[in-house]
Amino acid sequence: SSVKHKLLEAFSKADGDFVSGQALADIIGCSRTAVWKHIESLRQEGFELEAVRKKGYRITSKPDKVSENELLIGLETVRLGKKVVFIESVESTQKEAHKLAEEAEEGTLVIAEEQTAGRGRMTREWHSPKYTGIWMSLILKPNLPPYKAPQFTLITAVAVTEAIRDAAGVMAEIKWPNDILLNGKKITGILTELQADSDQIRSIIIGIGMNVNQRQFPEELSNIATSISIEKGETVPRAKLVQAIMKNLELYYDEYMTNGFGLIKDKWESYAISIGRHIIARTVTGTIRGKALGITDEGVLKLQDENGMIHDIYSADIEIDQ
Ligand code: BTX
The missing domain is CATH 1.10.10.10 (Winged helix-like DNA-binding domain superfamily/Winged helix DNA-binding domain)
Incomplete structure (x- = not known):
């Protein structure tokens, strides 16, 4: 006013x-x-x-804000996050980004202070309270076939993990396929979605939800979720984190388009908690226990069961088998 x-x-x-x-x-x-x-x-x-x-x-x-000015001053990228669509309160930045994608230039970032209907994979809800987290969706337009899209979840996980380590100084780790954990609890979820023709991606929409400055969680999340500030004991400016994510994503996106997946795969495996360990993978068709051997170039998880058979896991929720 x-x-x-x-x-x-x-x-x-x-x-x-x-x-x-x-x-x-x-x-x-x-x-x-x-x-x-x-x-x-x-x-x-x-x-x-x-x-x-x-x-x-x-x-x-002053309040910690993620509006356009806060994000643009100090942003060190060439393309990503240069166009910011800031909405104070929105149902879902993912939904907004889908609406804007066709017209939007590559690197457009939709970000909100609050989501009233944030979502995860399938129809799961994503808790997105006001002013405390990062709720954003980035539009990319790579010239690639649609089957490459899952790699963007892994590229994003590497970029975000390093951003958290550098900008917040805490040891974030990756949990396959799309979570980032801090001290064993979830601080970030990644949701990669597509608009594509049969042989060509039109837009990739990368949704990132990060718990930054929340001091508490609703009952049903309190055992599985945490925030950077709960673990670190101090608040972290969110705009600085967003800028670090944009910078890393641009770097790894360019690396990927120029040299392929190799470097990113190595980094991903070095940040992942599950590789080399015994895990339980719950897929839509059943549960498999075994040792996580690594990921393929397509981001598929290789799991070796107790009979030595190797399974390709495309999508699942995993848990470390204690
Ligand atoms: P997911 O399906 O892997 O995880 C969803 C599950 O995570 C929920 O069922 C719940 O158990 C748990 N959860 C919900 N909210 C939180 C939270 N704040 N912190 C930790 N755990 C939680 C992960 O999906 C992908 C989430 C992407 C969210 C971003 S935010 C910006 C964009 N807009 C949007 O609507 N979604 C994406």
């Missing part, structure tokens, strides 16, 4: 100093008691304000 705009401008001019209640009242043209109401609504939005009698108000900390 324009009142909010005027207030923020006044605080920004004061540069960390107090602005008196009367001065604020004059600037926005209301009574001193009404000023208090506007200050409260800034607090609701995540600003922290100190109020001192006879001195007035000052801003002590």
Whole structure:
């Protein structure tokens, strides 16, 4: 609103100093008691304000935002994330990106502060509360056949894992096929979807959901999910993480298009928790126990059962077999 705009401008001019209640009242043209109401609504939005009698108000900390300005200042990419579609509250950035994909230029990023109907694979829900996580969908347009698409989940997992390690300083690890864990609990889910003709990808839409600054989770997720701030004990600026993800993704996307999957596969295997270990894989057709040998160039998991037979796992939920 324009009142909010005027207030923020006044605080920004004061540069960390107090602005008196009367001065604020004059600037926005209301009574001193009404000023208090506007200050409260800034607090609701995540600003922290100190109020001192006879001195007035000052801003002590600004909310962590992922709007266009925050993302573009300091972004080090050439193509990815240069066009940002920011929506404060949306059903699903994935759904928005699907709508925009055909017209959008490659690298367009759809990002929201909150998703009201975020989703995972199949019809699973993705919990996406306001201001605390990264909920975004990136549109890519590689000149490739559709069967290559699953590799983008692996490229993304490598890029995101390194971004978390570098920008947040915590040891994220990959769990095949599309999760990133911290201390054994899920902090990120990746959802790769396609718009394609039979022989040619039109758009790949890479959805990334990352728990960054949540302090708690709903009951049903509390055993399996965590956030970077819960594990690290301090909050992390989300825009910085988004920028690091874009930078890494651009790097590995170019690497993949130029030199193929080799380097990315090596990195993926070195960050993965399950490779070399005994796991349980639950697929739609049944459950297989065995040792995870590695992934193929197509991102297929090789699983050796106790009879020595090697299974190709295309899609499953896996668990370490204790
Ligand atoms: P998935 O099917 O592998 O995982 C979904 C499962 O993860 C859920 O069934 C639930 O058990 C658990 N879960 C739900 N929310 C969370 C959460 N916040 N943290 C940890 N675990 C959770 C993973 O699907 C892919 C998720 C992609 C989400 C992004 S967000 C931006 C984009 N928009 C959108 O609607 N989806 C993607």
